[in-house]
Amino acid sequence: MAALVAFIRGKGYNTGMRDVIADALKGHGADYIEVHFEESQATSVVYRGERLEEISRARSAGGNVRALVRGSWGFVSFNRLDGLKARVSLAVEEAKLASRGPFKLFPTEPVVDTVAPRLKNDATTIPLATKKELLDNYNGIMLSSPKIQSTRINYHDVKKKTTFANSEGSYIEQIRTDLGARLTAIACEGSEIQQAGLSLGSNGEFSAAEGLHEKVGGIARRAAALLSAPQVRAGEYTVILDPILAGVFAHEAFGHLSESDHVYQNENLRQIMALGKRFGGKHLNIVDDPSMANLRGSYRYDDEGTSARKSYLIRKGVLEGRLHSRETAAKMEETATGNARAINYLFPPIVRMSNTFIEPGSASFEEMIADIEEGVYVKDWYGGTTSLEMFTFSAGEAYMIRRGKITELLRPVVLTGNVFTTLENIDAIGNDLEMNQGGGCGKAGQYPLPVSDGSPHIRIRHCVVGGR
Amino acid sequence: MQNDKAKLEEVLRSARRKAEQAEVFSASARATTVQFEANELKQVQTRESSSIALRIFREGKIGFAVASGGGDWEALVDMAVETSQFGGPANFQFPSSQDYSKVRIFDPKTEQVAMERMVETGKELIAKVRGHTPDILCDVQITKGISSVSLTNSQGGEGGYDKSFFALSLEGILVRDTDMLWVEDSEISCRPDLVGIDTLAGRVIWQLEMAKNKATVSTKFLPIIFTPHGVASALLSPLVLAFNGKAVLEGASPLKNKLGEQVFDKKLSLWDDATIAYGVGSYPLDDEGVPSQRLPLVANGVVTNFLYDLQTAALAGTKSTGNGRRAGSGFPGPAMSSLVLGKGEVSFQAMVKDMKEGLVVEEVIGAEQGNILGGDFGGNVLLGYKVENGEIVGRVKDTMIAGNVYQVSKELLAIGQEARWVGGTLQTPPLYCSGVSVTTKGN
Numbered sequence: 001m002a003a004l005v006a007f008i009r010g011k012g013y014n015t016g017m018r019d020v021i022a023d024a025l026k027g028h029g030a031d032y033i034e035v036h037f038e039e040s041q042a043t044s045v046v047y048r049g050e051r052l053e054e055i056s057r058a059r060s061a062g063g064n065v066r067a068l069v070r071g072s073w074g075f076v077s078f079n080r081l082d083g084l085k086a087r088v089s090l091a092v093e094e095a096k097l098a099s100r101g102p103f104k105l106f107p108t109e110p111v112v113d114t115v116a117p118r119l120k121n122d123a124t125t126i127p128l129a130t131k132k133e134l135l136d137n138y139n140g141i142m143l144s145s146p147k148i149q150s151t152r153i154n155y156h157d158v159k160k161k162t163t164f165a166n167s168e169g170s171y172i173e174q175i176r177t178d179l180g181a182r183l184t185a186i187a188c189e190g191s192e193i194q195q196a197g198l199s200l201g202s203n204g205e206f207s208a209a210e211g212l213h214e215k216v217g218g219i220a221r222r223a224a225a226l227l228s229a230p231q232v233r234a235g236e237y238t239v240i241l242d243p244i245l246a247g248v249f250a251h252e253a254f255g256h257l258s259e260s261d262h263v264y265q266n267e268n269l270r271q272i273m274a275l276g277k278r279f280g281g282k283h284l285n286i287v288d289d290p291s292m293a294n295l296r297g298s299y300r301y302d303d304e305g306t307s308a309r310k311s312y313l314i315r316k317g318v319l320e321g322r323l324h325s326r327e328t329a330a331k332m333e334e335t336a337t338g339n340a341r342a343i344n345y346l347f348p349p350i351v352r353m354s355n356t357f358i359e360p361g362s363a364s365f366e367e368m369i370a371d372i373e374e375g376v377y378v379k380d381w382y383g384g385t386t387s388l389e390m391f392t393f394s395a396g397e398a399y400m401i402r403r404g405k406i407t408e409l410l411r412p413v414v415l416t417g418n419v420f421t422t423l424e425n426i427d428a429i430g431n432d433l434e435m436n437q438g439g440g441c442g443k444a445g446q447y448p449l450p451v452s453d454g455s456p457h458i459r460i461r462h463c464v465v466g467g468r
Numbered sequence: 469m470q471n472d473k474a475k476l477e478e479v480l481r482s483a484r485r486k487a488e489q490a491e492v493f494s495a496s497a498r499a500t501t502v503q504f505e506a507n508e509l510k511q512v513q514t515r516e517s518s519s520i521a522l523r524i525f526r527e528g529k530i531g532f533a534v535a536s537g538g539g540d541w542e543a544l545v546d547m548a549v550e551t552s553q554f555g556g557p558a559n560f561q562f563p564s565s566q567d568y569s570k571v572r573i574f575d576p577k578t579e580q581v582a583m584e585r586m587v588e589t590g591k592e593l594i595a596k597v598r599g600h601t602p603d604i605l606c607d608v609q610i611t612k613g614i615s616s617v618s619l620t621n622s623q624g625g626e627g628g629y630d631k632s633f634f635a636l637s638l639e640g641i642l643v644r645d646t647d648m649l650w651v652e653d654s655e656i657s658c659r660p661d662l663v664g665i666d667t668l669a670g671r672v673i674w675q676l677e678m679a680k681n682k683a684t685v686s687t688k689f690l691p692i693i694f695t696p697h698g699v700a701s702a703l704l705s706p707l708v709l710a711f712n713g714k715a716v717l718e719g720a721s722p723l724k725n726k727l728g729e730q731v732f733d734k735k736l737s738l739w740d741d742a743t744i745a746y747g748v749g750s751y752p753l754d755d756e757g758v759p760s761q762r763l764p765l766v767a768n769g770v771v772t773n774f775l776y777d778l779q780t781a782a783l784a785g786t787k788s789t790g791n792g793r794r795a796g797s798g799f800p801g802p803a804m805s806s807l808v809l810g811k812g813e814v815s816f817q818a819m820v821k822d823m824k825e826g827l828v829v830e831e832v833i834g835a836e837q838g839n840i841l842g843g844d845f846g847g848n849v850l851l852g853y854k855v856e857n858g859e860i861v862g863r864v865k866d867t868m869i870a871g872n873v874y875q876v877s878k879e880l881l882a883i884g885q886e887a888r889w890v891g892g893t894l895q896t897p898p899l900y901c902s903g904v905s906v907t908t909k910g911n
Contacts, residue, residue: 079537
């Protein structure tokens, strides 16, 4: 964090970051206090049709202080980095305004560490000219495809250096990189407008954005084909979800329900989400694992300094665990899982997913589809939302299944259902796990957080598919 | 609290040494939020942010860079120069000196609201709602803040303003077995005295009352009354996209060739208004230094205008409508200020009375996921009520609606006479629509 330290020095400090923080944390009068600093550099490229609409660079530096006093939190964020001691005092004063019942955070060992990613081809160091040439290429492929009226490309990469220190003696510096992009082809005929898209992402490895020419041509052709595709007849169907959409389902339908901050203060929800309760068949295993290597939701330590680890949310159909911060773990008398994350220094860490997926089973795609008389095969995604009990997500691509065969292309469909009954209705899980790195997760105004999700193909009985 | 003018001038001077034209924009904000979780005060937070964006024209091309928190302005200029090598053509001029009319968006009383008072406000609100439904768990946020914008450019244009805001929001959850009921509402204004606990509590209690009983519906086409909340949740996004000058320019808006044509029901009028006193979407100048205005988008069903920023307007051969907006200090693009949908003549009660069978929709989840560019809306009804023979009989669940905003708004059954603000930037009455696809489980 050379620039930050230099900036603080310029303001009259003559010490390194660690000493500045140590000094600010003296005599604060709080039960617990933590400090985050962050410095980032980002590049974005946006196309709209044939026009390169935006190409921009951004630098950002800032930090925050979070203080716990007798069970309540004070939080102060800033991007003028002088006067850290005064920010600490303000956070403590804010925390004292509130007065919930006091509690002790789940104990974690203080950690001193430095973490940097090992990337083969770091997107944040690739020349802008190379990025533009690649995206120009993709855009050209879409625009030269029949019936394509316009396109959208949003490309973004960022390198972020974060420093975390707390009053228990932890001091962690982490460098994280992230790459995300979405390409959309918009087809038009008369007053009909249809679109198809592709989302991609990586932990900063540029190769994720390369070599997609074939796929990009495919989305343009699909957008055009949708113009004459029929709308599904609304109703209940047996559906097969491809790994991408099934991953979104795992994230939306169950992942969010596993975030303990929804549960820990709600007695009724705690009963619904009692560990050991059955949620699905014996073949169903759902996992969240930030310690997996090289995915968008991967990290060594979360934003409370807790080590990342694998958590089984559902094992053999039974609720086995949930995602925790140090506060929710303490209040539910469970173990902190390393899932407290903040999107940037403007926000306090809250309980979030990392890499969430359904573990592979044994069914082949052919077995799953063979006995479906009439159903829908849904692929890819536009988005997903949950109210915890009800979820909805939309497929980017859908086909009718008739007598065990994939038949006509359909207009995009929306699937919805009750989380609990839908998990029970998963009656086949494929053997072809894939992790999807496109998109980002939003919660409590913090969007888009880098996550990944995944699944093999899955089959769900009695799923409501909306249409007209 | 406006950003130091000297600093902006310094960046501008530095940029002009390397560029034909330059514009420096700074935004800063400070907000304090008191946050209740599950009826208890969990956290008080203060967030401060400031950033400076630089846009330049260099060798006829646009360069752009933004920095927050740093003091190194030369780096900002270098980044903008780097991006300008690849940037789009500079096809417009930054506006020169302008007269900006006064728009009332600052109330000095906002800053003076004590944190202790905000805590009390939260407690009173929760007590009122729990007075109706004791088991409900409420997340409440009370926020006060000030944001500031300053802008200066090489053509002599300059301006800026301070805006205050005060917001109160409540989200309640009631869980019985695995049944979850969500209720939600919010109030926001530049003036704290326009944000009332009683109004907000009253609306949430009405939601709880209507949702008390459960009702069932079957899969079919039904009339739907979208409450102001429902309009915001289900119908707004496609319209916001379609009136964006960029979508029109590239031919991706369903309204692209419809200027001057009757597209919507004659009863429907819609405008964008950045001049509403104490509206949180209001401003005297947009984020490119163009004066703000009240811009009719739909007059009696006829499409009259689209939203433009400088660059899009130049490409489209028209003028900026004063809708050049930035997210934070990002790249400017056309965006609405506050949207106002004109009131009609029918009361909500009369609409319900008129309905033999149908739904009242307050909130839909997933509505933004479909082909909204084409006008589609659809999703799961998170909060909606069944109407039978002119009366609301209870809440529906496991129900999905789907439709197309252009089809449903071509002929509306009625527009409500009671308009209200939703989320501070949309003022709308209820809309009574016919023939929306309703899908439910088990049918």
